[in-house]
Amino acid sequence: MSRHDWILLAGMMMAAALAFTLLHWWGTASQTEGLVLHVAAPAQTAAAGTENEVLEGLDGIRLEETTAAALEGMSMTRLEAAGEERYWQIQGAQGTLVLHFEPGRGIEILKAHCPDQVCVRTGFIQKAGQSIVCVPNEVIVSLQTPYKNTEKEDVDAILQ
Amino acid sequence: MGTMVSIEVHADPKADKAPTQNQLKEAVLASFDRMERVSAQTDRYEASGAADVQKVAAAAGTGRWTTVGDDLFYLTDQVQKRGNLLVDPTLGPLIDVWDIARETGTLPDPAAVAAALARTGMDKMALNHEVPAEAAGGQSPNGGGIMLTEAGMSLDLGAVAKGYAVEKAWESLQASGLPIYGIINAGGNIKTLGQKPDGTMWKIGITDPTDKTRCMGNLLMLQGEAVATSGDYQKYFESEGIRYHHLLEPSTGYPGMENHAVLVVAANGFDTDYYSTLLFLLPSEEALNLAETLPEIETIIVSRDNKIYVSSGLKSRIEWTYQGGFTLVTP
Amino acid sequence: MPSFNDHGRIPARKLVLLALMVALSMGLHAVENMIPFLFPMPGIKLGLANIITVICLYLFQRREVLIMVVLRVILVGLIAGNFLTPGFWISGSGALISFLSMAAACRFPKFSSVGVSLVGAAAHNIGQLMMVSLLMGSKAVFYYLPWLLAWAVPMGLLTGFSAKAAIKALRNTGLDDTIEP
Ligand SMILES: [Zn+2]
Numbered sequence: 083m084s085r086h087d088w089i090l091l092a093g094m095m096m097a098a099a100l101a102f103t104l105l106h107w108w109g110t111a112s113q114t115e116g117l118v119l120h121v122a123a124p125a126q127t128a129a130a131g132t133e134n135e136v137l138e139g140l141d142g143i144r145l146e147e148t149t150a151a152a153l154e155g156m157s158m159t160r161l162e163a164a165g166e167e168r169y170w171q172i173q174g175a176q177g178t179l180v181l182h183f184e185p186g187r188g189i190e191i192l193k194a195h196c197p198d199q200v201c202v203r204t205g206f207i208q209k210a211g212q213s214i215v216c217v218p219n220e221v222i223v224s225l226q227t228p229y230k231n232t233e234k235e236d237v238d239a240i241l242q
Numbered sequence: 243m244g245t246m247v248s249i250e251v252h253a254d255p256k257a258d259k260a261p262t263q264n265q266l267k268e269a270v271l272a273s274f275d276r277m278e279r280v281s282a283q284t285d286r287y288e289a290s291g292a293a294d295v296q297k298v299a300a301a302a303g304t305g306r307w308t309t310v311g312d313d314l315f316y317l318t319d320q321v322q323k324r325g326n327l328l329v330d331p332t333l334g335p336l337i338d339v340w341d342i343a344r345e346t347g348t349l350p351d352p353a354a355v356a357a358a359l360a361r362t363g364m365d366k367m368a369l370n371h372e373v374p375a376e377a378a379g380g381q382s383p384n385g386g387g388i389m390l391t392e393a394g395m396s397l398d399l400g401a402v403a404k405g406y407a408v409e410k411a412w413e414s415l416q417a418s419g420l421p422i423y424g425i426i427n428a429g430g431n432i433k434t435l436g437q438k439p440d441g442t443m444w445k446i447g448i449t450d451p452t453d454k455t456r457c458m459g460n461l462l463m464l465q466g467e468a469v470a471t472s473g474d475y476q477k478y479f480e481s482e483g484i485r486y487h488h489l490l491e492p493s494t495g496y497p498g499m500e501n502h503a504v505l506v507v508a509a510n511g512f513d514t515d516y517y518s519t520l521l522f523l524l525p526s527e528e529a530l531n532l533a534e535t536l537p538e539i540e541t542i543i544v545s546r547d548n549k550i551y552v553s554s555g556l557k558s559r560i561e562w563t564y565q566g567g568f569t570l571v572t573p
Numbered sequence: 574m575p576s577f578n579d580h581g582r583i584p585a586r587k588l589v590l591l592a593l594m595v596a597l598s599m600g601l602h603a604v605e606n607m608i609p610f611l612f613p614m615p616g617i618k619l620g621l622a623n624i625i626t627v628i629c630l631y632l633f634q635r636r637e638v639l640i641m642v643v644l645r646v647i648l649v650g651l652i653a654g655n656f657l658t659p660g661f662w663i664s665g666s667g668a669l670i671s672f673l674s675m676a677a678a679c680r681f682p683k684f685s686s687v688g689v690s691l692v693g694a695a696a697h698n699i700g701q702l703m704m705v706s707l708l709m710g711s712k713a714v715f716y717y718l719p720w721l722l723a724w725a726v727p728m729g730l731l732t733g734f735s736a737k738a739a740i741k742a743l744r745n746t747g748l749d750d751t752i753e754p
Contacts, residue, residue, distance in 0.1 A: 086681075087688035087733075094695060094726055101719035169270045171247040171277070180274055182267070193271055217659050217705065238434075238444045239250075239427045241461070241471050241505065 174219025303393025405515020
């Protein structure tokens, strides 16, 4: 290895360490509450009329579900629950996926119709910026800091 | 199912033996699987083309029976037996025309609507519980046989499949025998499971048909009760200021223009879905009168002329928060 | 055009060597397809086949290496049955971007083959992540960047030293005599 190789090696290790530090700082500095859960799923059939299903609102304990309003005619739904266990079934490119929210642990993909099962083995995510990806199903589940305020409504479910 | 389905379950804190995390998970996964079984038979947009409805459509006009699963057979059989022509499971060709219209945002050619309409009709759908074994490929079907008599026909169970699937998911959760309570929500179809530990009723927000981000009020629901909405705001496109939605009138081939939304509460999810479609296509007052004669259902009707009709059994169970531009009619 | 004869054809010996390299890289590529779960991200691969890319960069012309990389990606895609699926695009973009960065790094004689490999490994992972992000229309996947950068260090060293040994061995056998006049 030449001297320049060593410099390069050190540089890469520093870059990785820096990225880790930044991520850790960002992850812990941001609350694990008040996050927004995004679910990006592939385009659906005409029948479903939904192109992108987006779930929003993991409020630590509060969940809110929104069907992307960008689509013509799709309604926005909000579902809320306080400290409650919750499961969703969403449509991926190869089949359905089951998301599971557990208070205190976060969100996971519990079951997926995909050959690699990598998404299922990823386990729970609970911090801002984390995501679970299922490549075969073209699905990303991620936790993000909210970009808008949502008023809380005291209902068990919303009829779309 | 096309839409996202959510199941929320909790262990009943008053139960003697709390279910384990795994028992809960298994119960929920089993009920999702049950719904998937329904959609594997009834989803005509299934990408693989392997859904039973798609096989029925492929055999349309050939004079051959197609053996279908129990769920699809039950649904078509039920709809045919009830016999109301406003809920028609053979609207496939017509829905295809309007799907394209919605995608392109342009009104369909009246000739195309008429041509599609000619290929619909429950009278051209034959059901047979006992398909001859040779037609069934040597095995006896667990559901039954369906035949569409004209080429180009296809089934669409969109009006009832979701409510039925919610019902089946609910039955599956019940069958687990676990002390749980919760709610199944498939967008426009909801069913409650068990009772909340604080003893209060389930509260369901009612969407304003003219502003989907707002709730007009809350509907209080008993345990084991289902609710469904058919609304012109769920799937539509606009042309020259008119909203063309997905709830089609089987006699004209065009969207029903009597109401904005119809909500139906019943014990059975299939009933809620079936009647919300049916009542939606009737003139508001006629719909209300029909609902009052049916003991199994209660309804809220939001008419095109911005009136809200509530059936007698529901009046005390709604907490109105705001009514937008609507006026509440109390007959 | 020293490596092509008058008729624009590649000399037979060289052709055989190139084909051998494609086959070897396909083997490595296939092996890593069998390693199911090393990263928290599906579709992301180690980049073992980069060993061959590095070797070739020192033995062949850049254009020929490019052909070899493209061939390998397509052939493995066809064999693995994921041709034109997300997995194919992800490994393809990783392979291509790492080739481009290594080809650039090769021009600096101050880097040895190990340095070139390190650059390649980092580029490989970044390229894959970029494709995942593109395919999914989301930047959320860059959350995994630190892990992938950290992984690039041992992977780069592994491919670098393997390539170094291989190049030395090849030069000792004199096999490369006919390759680069
Ligand atoms: Zn997966």
